[in-house]
Amino acid sequence: MKIAVLIKQVPDTEEPRKLAASGHLDRNEAELIADEITERALEVALKVKDGDKKTEIIAVTLGPGSATDALRKALSLGADSAMHIQDESLAGSDAVSTARALAEALRKIDADAILAGGESTDGRGGVVPAMVAELLGLPFAGPLAAVDFEGSKVTGQRPVAGGNQQVSVGLPAVLTVTESVGEARFPKFKGIMTAKRKPINAEDAASLGLTVDHATGNRVLSSAVRPPRSSGQIIQDEGDAVQRLIAYLESEQLI
Numbered sequence: 001m002k003i004a005v006l007i008k009q010v011p012d013t014e015e016p017r018k019l020a021a022s023g024h025l026d027r028n029e030a031e032l033i034a035d036e037i038t039e040r041a042l043e044v045a046l047k048v049k050d051g052d053k054k055t056e057i058i059a060v061t062l063g064p065g066s067a068t069d070a071l072r073k074a075l076s077l078g079a080d081s082a083m084h085i086q087d088e089s090l091a092g093s094d095a096v097s098t099a100r101a102l103a104e105a106l107r108k109i110d111a112d113a114i115l116a117g118g119e120s121t122d123g124r125g126g127v128v129p130a131m132v133a134e135l136l137g138l139p140f141a142g143p144l145a146a147v148d149f150e151g152s153k154v155t156g157q158r159p160v161a162g163g164n165q166q167v168s169v170g171l172p173a174v175l176t177v178t179e180s181v182g183e184a185r186f187p188k189f190k191g192i193m194t195a196k197r198k199p200i201n202a203e204d205a206a207s208l209g210l211t212v213d214h215a216t217g218n219r220v221l222s223s224a225v226r227p228p229r230s231s232g233q234i235i236q237d238e239g240d241a242v243q244r245l246i247a248y249l250e251s252e253q254l255i
Contacts, residue, residue, distance in 0.1 A: 023220030037117030142176030
């Protein structure tokens, strides 16, 4: 089985994040790391490989030169090879342009399964994997809290209001996972050293047959700093505290 895992490099979520003048996330204001949710997707693939050593795992990313570090991390954890899509014309791509680039790269890989995180911790759009599935004409299942590969199909649990929904999909398919699938393993010294010798295939817009036109994509018209959090509302019990609390929760759509 061949599994492609979408890896993304993001600013460290433990550090404050700022917007650049363009309205996009300023990636120079924080340390850049591999997104934890994509590492959890990789962990799902690695568990498949633990059970079947013939499984091949390819880590795929779209990003600047620094994104190589995220790929090396994936290789140190156990991925066999990587593909890095890097092109100045793709910088600042919206979700649609990103999905198109990833889809063309994944056509070359021709994987049996494509795994990704449910949503990245920077953009939090959660739509790119589904767009990739649409562009490739593949079934999509996600976000899954549990994943089980069973021959030519995958079964899993999708969190829904009031419980979990059992789903199954035939391969090839695109799958996304939630944090509930389990934490990623830590790289071992041998894996870190071996990662330096594993191949990273470089791709750009031309090699993928892409014509990039940012004028037709999404544009940030304005941005603003998030206002400071206001103090909470205090409800004094004057005999109607329960009713007022219920009314407040309803107004916030919490119940």
